Amino acid sequence: MDTLVHNSVHVVLALTLPPLLLGLIAKTKALFAGRKGPPLLQWYFDLIRLFQKGSVFSQTTTWVFRAGPVVGLVTAAMAILLIPMVNGIAPLSFTGDLIFLAYILGLGRFFTALAALDTGSSFEGMGAAREVTFACLAEPAFILGLMVLAKLSGSLKLATMLDGSLATHWSSSGASLVLVLLSWFIILLAENSRIPFDDPNTHLELTMIHEVMVLDHSGPALGMILYGAALKLFVFAALIVRLALPVNMGDPWLDWPLFIGGTLLVAMLVGVVESVMARLRLTHVPVLLIAACLLSAFGAILLVR
Amino acid sequence: MSEVALLWGIGIAGVSGVPGLFFGRYSFTGQCVTTALSVAGSVLGLTGVGLYWLAADGRPLVLPWGVLGADFSVAIDGLSAIFLLPVFLVSILGNIYGLGYWKQADHPENGRKLRLFYGVMTAGMALLVIAHNSILFLFGWESMALAAFFLVTTEDHKAEVREVGFIYLIATHVATLSLFALFALLYVISGSFDLVPLNENSMPDGISTAVLILALLGFGLKAGLMPLHVWLPGAHAMAPSHVSAIMSGVIIKMGIYGLARVLSLFPHPPLLWGGVVLGLGVVSGILGVVFAISQHDLKRLLAYHSIENIGIIAMGLGLALIGRSLNRVDWILLGLSGCLLHVWNHALFKSLLFLSAGSVIHAVHTREIDHLGGLARNMPRTALYFLIGAVAICGLPPLNGFISEYLIYVGLLGTLQESGGPSFTSAAFAAPALALIGALAVACFVKVFGAVFLGQARSARSAPAHEAPPSMLLPMAALSVCCFFIGLVPGFIAPLFEQAAAAWAPELRDALPPLSTLVPLGRIGVMAAALFAALFLGSLLLWARLRNTSVVRHVTWGCGYAAATPRMQYTSSSFAQILVGLFRWVLRPRIQKPAPLPLFPKATSFHSEVPDVVLNEVVLPAFHLNARVYAWFRIFQQGSIQAYLLYIFLTLLVLLFWR
Incomplete structure (x- = not known):
């Protein structure tokens, strides 16, 4: 019964909360810029409108172009079900689910990039190339971070790795965990195409990464892509919240609000980073990602020494 | 039972190309006969593997066979069964693919050769996998390796094909040479050619290290482990695609099989x-x-x-x-x-x-x-x-x-x-x-x-x-x-x-x-x-949404540039x-x-390529150096087969009276 309720809350939250994070990022940035900014719920309005709009498809495209948004959304949605939100419970949990998580996101990336190439536009080709290239550096950093958690928890289940016992490890192996936290935050920014890696609001196609890949999508397909992107941001935000605040009050009425507050805090933090930093030159992006790898690697070495 | 089915399958696959030789250069019938025989052999082989898995009792089959100095001894175990499946499966599918891909009518000069060696290679691989002693293993190994050479050089009228063929031939011979040394060492340790677990207590450290190095060299060359991969990219690229498929899919795995088998002997x-x-x-x-x-x-x-x-x-x-x-x-x-x-x-x-x-x-x-x-x-x-x-x-x-x-x-x-x-x-x-x-x-x-x-x-x-x-x-x-x-x-x-x-x-x-x-x-x-x-x-x-909304077909958004061409x-x-x-x-x-362009630029070009570093910067220079150093040795290399037979005879004579 308890698990059922937990899982229902998990699914409902996973489906409804993500666009709010994007709204909150925009609001934070507006606050820093001294603007009023779009309403917090703007992304919900956008998504609803996009799902009702007509679409324009390029004559060059094949079925792959339509498969891209579907795979992107479905993989992100499935990834959320693997992440524990409170109390070390996730709807889908099994030994080695961390690998499944990393690779299922890879599947989404694979098809999103292919859909971009399907248009034959050189701009979208650039975006796809950058996306898959930067992912090559983000992936090892992610796995290195998971290694730290696996070593600490003695388990290969995300739900167990990120449960309440992590709190005790914060006092004994805090250094490693801080390094992983930093590394994962960098990965969150990179995987979700935020500043300093990519500027979602830029108007120059030449310099974009993720946004330029979806230039040709429109209508419901674009809606699926945006919703998928929001879900993906939520996946990483949830991981970071569980890593930074692995507390178990034992009372769902406290645990859930704490988790939700945590994700909102991560969103605000992303907004702050976006407000105070400029976008990196593309040639410097790999450097920052390698730094993220090294941070996690140091964390792992500290533990196994 | 499963061994018998396997051996029949291997035999049929091995000779499957022979009947095709008696048909005409443009004969589709000959192609079909060969393909049918090869497929039948492989299916029989697959049946043998299936029988083994169902019964799960591989009884070694030993036939006295003096020809090569050891018995003809074959046995299936769990490890060899795993490797047999891809051998036969890919061979069947490759043969069927070849019907349309390499039609005899389109390739009268080499189609029969290709199918002959395709069968020999399949048989060689299956034989080496079930071989229970090192002599038979080497016999299967060399059948596979040499057949693969003729398959890589199917189109030997092209100079680039001959070039990669030679690189492959050298690589595979180096591999075989180290395998000879490896199995000789194992014979010294265990006193028999049988591939059975060794007693490590009686083994000096140096010998077991030598075994590892030789195994990594011999099997690693075939498998294409990184510094030893020099033959692989060229050979895979130049061979006909169904040959590339079986080379990449199965042959290089024989290196892994050999490595796993030899390492399994060390408890x-x-x-x-x-x-x-x-x-x-x-x-x-x-x-x-x-x-x-x-x-x-x-x-x-x-x-x-x-x-x-x-x-x-x-x-x-x-x-x-x-x-x-x-x-x-x-x-x-x-x-x-x-x-x-x-x-x-x-x-x-x-x-x-x-x-x-x-x-x-x-x-x-x-x-x-x-x-x-x-x-x-x-x-x-x-x-x-x-x-x-x-x-x-x-x-x-x-x-x-x-x-x-x-x-x-x-x-x-x-x-x-x-x-x-x-x-x-x-x-x-x-x-x-x-x-x-x-x-x-x-x-x-x-x-x-x-x-x-x-x-x-x-x-x-x-x-x-x-x-x-x-x-x-x-x-x-x-x-x-x-x-x-x-x-x-x-x-x-x-x-x-x-x-x-x-x-x-x-x-x-x-x-x-x-x-x-x-x-x-x-x-x-x-x-x-x-x-x-x-x-x-x-x-x-998505389909439902697209059905209920308007869908327009248009050109790809060119970011404002209207005359984009496919070359862009x-x-x-x-x-x-x-x-x-x-x-x-x-x-x-x-x-x-x-170069930096002048005021009125002419047509210019950009070119980039990534050649194989190990081949071009290590192996080839080393071989050229060798060729220079050993130039004097060419007086023995006359190119007449009689002279070479004489050398072999003399060597044997010396070995005979060694002690």
Whole structure:
């Protein structure tokens, strides 16, 4: 019964909360810029409108172009079900689910990039190339971070790795965990195409990464892509919240609000980073990602020494 | 019973090409007879393997046979059964594919030769896998290696084909030479040619180290482990595609089989051995995929991916070795199952990729990725099969590649829990390397699939492409079905790998747990199925929305530029440019840029290529140096066969009176 309720809350939250994070990022940035900014719920309005709009498809495209948004959304949605939100419970949990998580996101990336190439536009080709290239550096950093958690928890289940016992490890192996936290935050920014890696609001196609890949999508397909992107941001935000605040009050009425507050805090933090930093030159992006790898690697070495 | 069926199958496959020789140069009947015989032989062989798995009692079959100085002794065990399946399966499908791909009428000068050696090679591989003594093993090994030489040089009227043929021939002879030394050493240790576990107490350290080095050299050369891969890219690229498929899918796995078999003879390998194999695997995996990304030739690119996958396989084997040194049955089981399942998986998806690449080449007559584009519209089925192969080789769920990589990941991360100190847990650091390999593979296959099948045709050549005939599509369909099958019900085949692990480490036979206690394979299958269901629902949702809203067809948004042409598309070289830049310290790309342009620029060109570093900067210079140093030796090399026979006779005479 308890698990059922937990899982229902998990699914409902996973489906409804993500666009709010994007709204909150925009609001934070507006606050820093001294603007009023779009309403917090703007992304919900956008998504609803996009799902009702007509679409324009390029004559060059094949079925792959339509498969891209579907795979992107479905993989992100499935990834959320693997992440524990409170109390070390996730709807889908099994030994080695961390690998499944990393690779299922890879599947989404694979098809999103292919859909971009399907248009034959050189701009979208650039975006796809950058996306898959930067992912090559983000992936090892992610796995290195998971290694730290696996070593600490003695388990290969995300739900167990990120449960309440992590709190005790914060006092004994805090250094490693801080390094992983930093590394994962960098990965969150990179995987979700935020500043300093990519500027979602830029108007120059030449310099974009993720946004330029979806230039040709429109209508419901674009809606699926945006919703998928929001879900993906939520996946990483949830991981970071569980890593930074692995507390178990034992009372769902406290645990859930704490988790939700945590994700909102991560969103605000992303907004702050976006407000105070400029976008990196593309040639410097790999450097920052390698730094993220090294941070996690140091964390792992500290533990196994 | 299973051995008898196997031997008949091997015999029929081995001679399947002979009747074809008596038919005319343009005879389709002769081609069909050969193909039918070869397929029949392989089916009989598969029956033998199936019988073994059903009965699970391989009785060694020994026939006294004085010809080669040892008995004709064959035996199937769990390990050899695993390797027999891809041998016969890929051979069957390759033969069927060849019906349409290499028609006798189109290739009167070499079609019969190709099919003759295709059968010989299949028989050689099956024989070496079931050989129970080293003499028979070498006999099968050489049949396979030499037949492969004639297959690589099928089109020997082309100079570039002859060149890669010679490189292959040298490499395979070096491999055979070290195998002779290896088996001679084993004979010295055990006093017999039989491949049975050794008693290590009676063995000096130096000898066992020599055995490891010789095994890594001989089998590593065949498998294409990274510094020893020099023959592989060229040979795979120049051979006909169904030959590339079996070479990449199966022949190089014989190196892995030999390595696994020889290492299985050592009940207590030193810990360092596992570390060395694991390290070689990591190097091979990363550099293989990095070189693949920088290639412009479709089949050369796939060949470098073979090196990458051999690396992943070696990582699994290394983990199993570490487990055997430390008596950790769980690491043995996970490592070896991952290794062997990846052998299967690579045989399936790499054959699939080579066959679909072959059907592209069949249609457009070029292997240059940057001349292609937009083929998905004219060749939708080939494109779909290539895409299935691409998703599988990247190790992405829900296909088979994920399962084997998952097993290796779980095993590698499992070493973190060992409390023996950093030297034991350092194996876990291969896990992020595997993640890097996986992400690089995704980058590479996005590039290939995008450049070849998506967008618009980049040259007039690929515009009028046509779909392949059914005889070529059928084998691809069969391989795709296998990829899905393993991805969806991995638990079904798990017992076969438990048997193989028991055969590999016989002293731990009773201690091995079932695979299902270590990893929830059933759960993974359910996840894969759920992913399919979700994808179906998602497509349905999009389809429903598109039905109820307006859909307009228009040109691709050119960011304001109205006169975009297909030549302005992002090429595969541009796609790979950032990654090639990141790894330029090892790739050493050769780039010819135009000089700074004058006021009225003329037409100019840009050229970049990444040749094989080991071949061009290490092996070839070393060989040229050798050739200079040993120039005086040519007085013995007269080119007359009588003289060579005389040398052999004299050598034998000297050996006879040695003592």
